[in-house]
Structure formats: C-alpha cells, structure tokens
Amino acid sequence: xxxxxxxxxxxxxxxxxxxxxxxxxxxTDADVRxxxxxxxxxxxxxxxxxxxxxxxxxxDGEAFSSYAAAAWASAVVAAADGVPLVAAAGTPRGNxxxxxxxxxxxxxxxxxxxxxxxxxxxxxxxxxxxGSALEELPLPDAVAVxxxxxxxxxxxxxxxxxxxxxxxxxxxxPAADLRAxxxxxxxxxxxxxxxxxxxxxxxxxxxxxxxxxxxxDLLELTExxxxxxxxxxxxxxxxxxxxxxxxxxxxGSRVTPDLYVACGISGAIQHWAGMSTSKTILxxxxxxxxxxxxxxxxxxxxxxxxxxxAINEELRRRAG
Amino acid sequence: MxxxxxxxxxxxxxxxxxRLTADAMGVDDSSLGHTVSPxxxxxxxxxxxxxxxxxxxxTVLTLGxxxxxxxxxxxxxxGCTGAVLVEADAAAYGPADVAAAVADVVRDxxxxxxSYDLVLVGNDASDTGDFQVGVRxxxxxxxxxxxxxxxxxxxxxxxxxxxxxxxxxxxxxxxALPAVLTVMEGGVEPRYPSIPGRMKAKKIAIDRVTxxxxxxxxxxxxxxxxxxxxxxxxxxGEGPEAAGAxxxxxxxxxxxx
Ligand SMILES: Cc1cc2nc3c(=O)[nH]c(=O)nc-3n(C[C@H](O)[C@H](O)[C@H](O)COP(=O)(O)OP(=O)(O)OC[C@H]3O[C@@H](n4cnc5c(N)ncnc54)[C@H](O)[C@@H]3O)c2cc1C
Numbered sequence: 001x002x003x004x005x006x007x008x009x010x011x012x013x014x015x016x017x018x019x020x021x022x023x024x025x026x027x028t029d030a031d032v033r034x035x036x037x038x039x040x041x042x043x044x045x046x047x048x049x050x051x052x053x054x055x056x057x058x059x060d061g062e063a064f065s066s067y068a069a070a071a072w073a074s075a076v077v078a079a080a081d082g083v084p085l086v087a088a089a090g091t092p093r094g095n096x097x098x099x100x101x102x103x104x105x106x107x108x109x110x111x112x113x114x115x116x117x118x119x120x121x122x123x124x125x126x127x128x129x130x131g132s133a134l135e136e137l138p139l140p141d142a143v144a145v146x147x148x149x150x151x152x153x154x155x156x157x158x159x160x161x162x163x164x165x166x167x168x169x170x171x172x173x174p175a176a177d178l179r180a181x182x183x184x185x186x187x188x189x190x191x192x193x194x195x196x197x198x199x200x201x202x203x204x205x206x207x208x209x210x211x212x213x214x215x216x217d218l219l220e221l222t223e224x225x226x227x228x229x230x231x232x233x234x235x236x237x238x239x240x241x242x243x244x245x246x247x248x249x250x251x252g253s254r255v256t257p258d259l260y261v262a263c264g265i266s267g268a269i270q271h272w273a274g275m276s277t278s279k280t281i282l283x284x285x286x287x288x289x290x291x292x293x294x295x296x297x298x299x300x301x302x303x304x305x306x307x308x309x310a311i312n313e314e315l316r317r318r319a320g
Numbered sequence: 321m322x323x324x325x326x327x328x329x330x331x332x333x334x335x336x337x338x339r340l341t342a343d344a345m346g347v348d349d350s351s352l353g354h355t356v357s358p359x360x361x362x363x364x365x366x367x368x369x370x371x372x373x374x375x376x377x378x379t380v381l382t383l384g385x386x387x388x389x390x391x392x393x394x395x396x397x398x399g400c401t402g403a404v405l406v407e408a409d410a411a412a413y414g415p416a417d418v419a420a421a422v423a424d425v426v427r428d429x430x431x432x433x434x435s436y437d438l439v440l441v442g443n444d445a446s447d448t449g450d451f452q453v454g455v456r457x458x459x460x461x462x463x464x465x466x467x468x469x470x471x472x473x474x475x476x477x478x479x480x481x482x483x484x485x486x487x488x489x490x491x492x493x494x495x496a497l498p499a500v501l502t503v504m505e506g507g508v509e510p511r512y513p514s515i516p517g518r519m520k521a522k523k524i525a526i527d528r529v530t531x532x533x534x535x536x537x538x539x540x541x542x543x544x545x546x547x548x549x550x551x552x553x554x555x556x557g558e559g560p561e562a563a564g565a566x567x568x569x570x571x572x573x574x575x576x577x
Binding site: 127184266267268280307 | 415465
C-alpha cells in the first residue's frame with residue numbers, strides 16, 4: 001500500500017506538523033510519497049528522505065503562485081493516482097484542502113486523527129470536542145482521506161533515510177479552482193499569537209482579572225519571567241478586555257509551555273484543550289474546587305490581585 | 321443588497337468535565353445548558369452586519385431537534401430576520417448529510433424567490449470537529465468557498481474576505497458572489513441581544529422543514545475520554561503569603577530572569 005502526504009513547507013523546509021504526519025503514516029506503511037506545492041529545494045528533498053519519503057511529487061506553475069485550496073486539491077488528486085490513503089497535517093490548510101479532495105473523490109474525510117485502531121477496514125481515532133474526547137471511526141471508502149492532529153506523534157525521522165526521486169506532477173487546474181484564491185497577504189502585527197505559541201512560560205488570565213484594567217500586575221509578571229507571554233480565556237476576549245490573538249483554547253491558540261500560570265481561570269474543557277500539554281501548571285484561584293485547581297500541579301488559593309503583586313515583589317527582591 | 325444564510329449548531333455548554341451517554345455514542349447533556357460555537361457566534365454577527373450594510377436579509381438555519389429553536393431565537397434576537405429549523409436528529413447526520421440538507425434548503429428557497437448571496441457556516445463544529453461542511457456545501461451548490469474567514473465585506477457582486485495565513489499574517493480573498501464562507505472567531509465582536517430584539521424575535525415564525533432522504537450517518541463507533549486523573553495538586557499556600565513558595569517553584573523551574 002502507498003500513502004500520499006500533502007506536505008506544507010516554510011523557509012525551514014517541511015513544517016513540524018507535516019513532519020509529524022510523515023512519521024505517523026510511516027507507521028502504517030513503508031511506501032510514503034510526499035506532494036509539495038511550489039518550489040522543491042535539494043535540502044527539502046533530503047529532509048523528506050530522512051522521514052522515509054520514497055518519492056517527492058511536485059506541483060508548480062502559475063495556478064499555484066498564490067494559495068487556492070481547490071487548485072491544491074487538484075494537485076492532490078492528480079498525485080494520488082490510485083493510492084488508498086491520502087493524508088495531511090490537521091492545519092487550516094490541511095483540513096481545507098483534504099475536504100476538497102474528499103468531495104472530489106466522493107469519500108469521507110476524518111479530521112485530526114491521532115491513532116490507527118485497525119487496518120481491515122481502516123479504523124481511526126480522531127479528536128472531537130476540541131481534543132477533549134476521541135471518536136472511533138471506520139474509513140471503509142476505496143480511498144481514505146485523513147488529517148493528522150498536531151502533536152499526535154513525535155516528528156521522528158526514519159531509521160533508514162531514503163533517497164527520494166523528484167517527479168513533477170502535471171496538474172490541469174480548471175478556472176473554477178481559482179474562483180477563491182488569495183489575492184494578497186498582509187503581514188501580521190509583530191507580536192500577534194506567534195510569541196504566545198512559542199513562549200516558555202504563559203501567564204494565563206481569566207474572568208478573575210476583573211476588568212480591562214486588571215492586567216497590569218499580570219503583564220508585569222510576564223516581564224519578570226524568562227520568555228513569558230500573556231494568554232487569556234475566552235471570557236476575557238469576548239468582554240473586549242484583551243485582543244483575540246491572546247486567546248488560549250479550542251477556538252484560540254494551543255500552547256505547550258514549560259509553565260502555565262492560570263490566574264482566575266476556571267478550567268473549562270475548551271480552555272483546557274489549549275494548554276493541557278503544558279509541562280507544569282500553577283493555578284491561582286479563589287475557588288479551591290475549580291477544575292483548573294484540581295487538575296493543576298501546583299495551586300495558590302486566593303485573590304490574584306493580592307497574590308500576583310506579592311509574587312512580583314518577591315521576584316524583584318530576589319533579583320536584587 | 322446581499323442576502324445571507326448563516327448555519328449554526330446547538331451544542332452542550334460543557335464546563336469543566338465531560339460525561340458520555342451510557343452507549344458512549346454522545347455527550348450526556350441532560351444536566352447542561354446549550355450554546356453555539358464561538359465561530360458560529362462570529363458568523364451570525366458577520367451575517368447581521370452584512371445584511372444591514374447592504375440592505376439585505378440575514379436568515380439563520382440549524383439542523384436539529386425542536387430544542388434548537390432556542391439557538392435560532394437567540395440569533396433572531398440579535399438581528400437575523402428569518403429562521404429555518406431543519407427538523408432532524410443531528411447525531412444521525414454526518415458532515416455530508418448536513419451539507420446536503422443545507423443545500424436543499426438553499427435550492428428550495430431559491431426556487432421560491434429568495435436567493436442567498438452568501439452562505440456562512442462555522443469553520444468546524446465544536447462537538448464533531450469535522451472541518452468540511454462548508455466545503456461540501458460549496459460543491460453541492462457549485463459555488464466558491466473560502467475557509468477560516470474572520471472578517472468580510474460585500475461590494476457589488478463581490479465579497480472581500482480576510483483570514484489568518486500560516487505565517488501569522490492575513491490572507492485576503494476577493495470572490496464573486498454567490499459564495500460559501502466558513503468563519504472563525506476573532507475578527508468581530510458579537511453583539512449582545514437587546515430587550516426589543518428579544519421581543520421582536522418571539523414574533524418571528526420559524527420555518528420548519530423536514531429533510532428529504534435518509535442520512536448516511538457519520539460512521540461513529542463510539543467516543544472515549546482520556547482516563548480521569550486523580551487530583552495531584554500541591555497547594556503552595558493561601559493568599560499573598562504564598563509568594564515565597566511560588567518564587568521558589570519558579571526558580572526551581574528555571575523560569576526567572
Ligand atoms: C465551543 C466552545 C469553544 C470555546 N473556546 C474557548 C477557548 O478557546 N478558550 C477559552 O478560554 N474558552 C473557550 N470557551 C469558553 C469556555 O467554555 C469558558 O466559558 C471560559 O473558558 C471561561 O473563562 P474563565 O475561566 O476566564 O471564566 P470563568 O469560568 O467565569 O472562571 C473564572 C474563574 O476565576 C476565579 N476568580 C474570580 N475572581 C478571582 C480573583 N479575584 N482571583 C482569583 N481567581 C478568581 C473563579 O473562581 C473562577 O474559577 C469555549 C466555549 C465553547 C462552547
């Protein structure tokens with residue numbers, strides 16, 4: 001059996017979630033083909049080879065000069081050429097393009113798969129409820145189309161690197177595929193969600209912050225800690241206290257810091273979904289029975305508006 | 321003038337813990353309140369704004385049981401002017417079934433003289449997380465689709481839609497109408513209902529339709545939850561006196577400057 005993986009790339013080569021996807025499908029089959037839309041550098045080919053990719057398929061040309069999900073789907077369908085399994089990372093692009101592919105092939109699509117439970121027929125486990133539960137789902141169609149959830153497996157390289165051949169796929173992109181196409185991109189604000197997603201420490205703040213003016217001490221704490229960023233609950237963004245790009249959770253950013261300090265956050269499952277993989281969780285909450293407190297590693301019970309300034313003062317005192 | 325159809329789904333408001341039904345096929349929501357996904361709240365807001373800006377109408381649709389009228393009324397209270405309940409057991413419907421049922425409504429309304437320039441859906445349902453209803457709908461209606469839209473504006477026969485790009489920037493689309501868009505929260509702040517809005521919503525008749533054809537289903541075999549972990553929390557103290565213990569911890573984790 002062969003597998004086709006749609007690989008997303010940036011300046012650093014294949015993005016991490018795509019490398020995780022390659023590691024994931026390698027577990028089900030040895031014959032892994034990768035489809036890359038756009039340029040394919042020798043370094044990328046070597047990198048894909050280290051993940052066990054036997055063949056790199058490349059789709060390029062005017063139709064791919066700016067992103068159009070339907071055109072990418074045409075490339076996937078052309079490259080799939082009879083393979084029984086088509087996979088991509090569970091990213092916005094991966095989920096969007098494979099949904100188009102599933103429509104064209106007339107098959108089901110399973111989003112955010114984390115495990116294969118059986119192979120005849122293929123049965124997968126996939127994340128539902130924002131990752132708080134798993135669904136067991138058979139994929140009996142002739143072609144199984146699935147995306148792999150982020151961090152479902154390690155992006156480990158293959159024991160034996162392959163030396164993949166590179167082949168151009170000729171894709172006939174109909175005009176209809178370009179009806180919805182990116183016409184321009186605008187750069188993000190320098191500090192939008194990027195620094196939050198990669199922060200070593202996230203100081204989380206919820207309704208307990210009290211008001212838009214209640215973040216001064218919390219922001220000071222992020223200054224006093226090394227590589228820290230502020231993350232907030234949805235209550236905070238929907239009340240307009242802080243911007244949405246700071247939101248952590250099912251419909252915000254997913255963060256994996258060494259330390260998450262949850263201040264005045266109850267720990268609703270949709271928030272938990274965005275930070276549960278933090279290595280250490282410290283909760284500061286007036287309610288000793290809040291789910292965030294009972295699920296945390298450490299907790300301080302009390303008013304964050306008294307506790308956080310005291311922590312800041314102690315940090316300053318010890319820093320001298 | 322742009323008419324907008326916005327599709328929402330009634331889901332349980334879960335709080336801190338999930339309980340499954342005895343057959344493990346769904347969430348036990350018997351003691352829970354219900355809501356819609358934040359993505360759909362944003363979609364409703366965009367639908368109402370677009371209708372107001374262009375002099376069109378915003379119609380809200382859901383596929384579900386009679387209980388889902390609660391979510392339709394909420395959307396009416398915010399400013400939608402029509403509501404469609406596709407009466408069905410949502411759990412028996414997979415993503416392809418939902419798309420087919422919505423497409424039928426769009427076609428039926430068009431045949432009856434109301435066409436929708438935009439159909440908005442949430443980017444992904446907060447419970448089933450299928451990430452595909454909008455795309456499937458676009459194929460059934462042969463319309464272009466953009467996923468992950470956070471703001472939009474309609475001008476003439478075209479919609480300009482913005483959403484996040486993989487590198488943290490913004491991607492801009494310009495798409496001829498009619499089109500399908502899947503919406504993500506973050507671009508607009510949903511309004512709150514007003515008292516007159518609630519009063520008005522009560523008087524609007526809900527258009528109930530029965531889907532034709534049997535659903536294929538989602539194929540779900542069962543749900544599982546991660547094993548419940550007993551609480552292992554270490555309480556460092558109460559109130560500001562705990563600051564010393566907290567900073568000890570921060571130092572041991574090596575996160576102080
Ligand atoms: C489909 C869906 C998706 C969602 N997505 C997200 C998401 O991405 N992110 C998200 O965060 N939420 C999300 N939510 C909302 C989520 O369900 C909760 O409503 C939200 O996380 C609660 O935020 P909170 O903890 O700040 O507020 P609350 O639940 O109100 O909790 C406030 C906490 O602060 C404590 N507190 C109050 N005052 C103080 C004080 N002075 N000092 C210390 N502690 C204090 C209280 O004891 C309480 O525990 C989503 C909901 C749905 C239905």
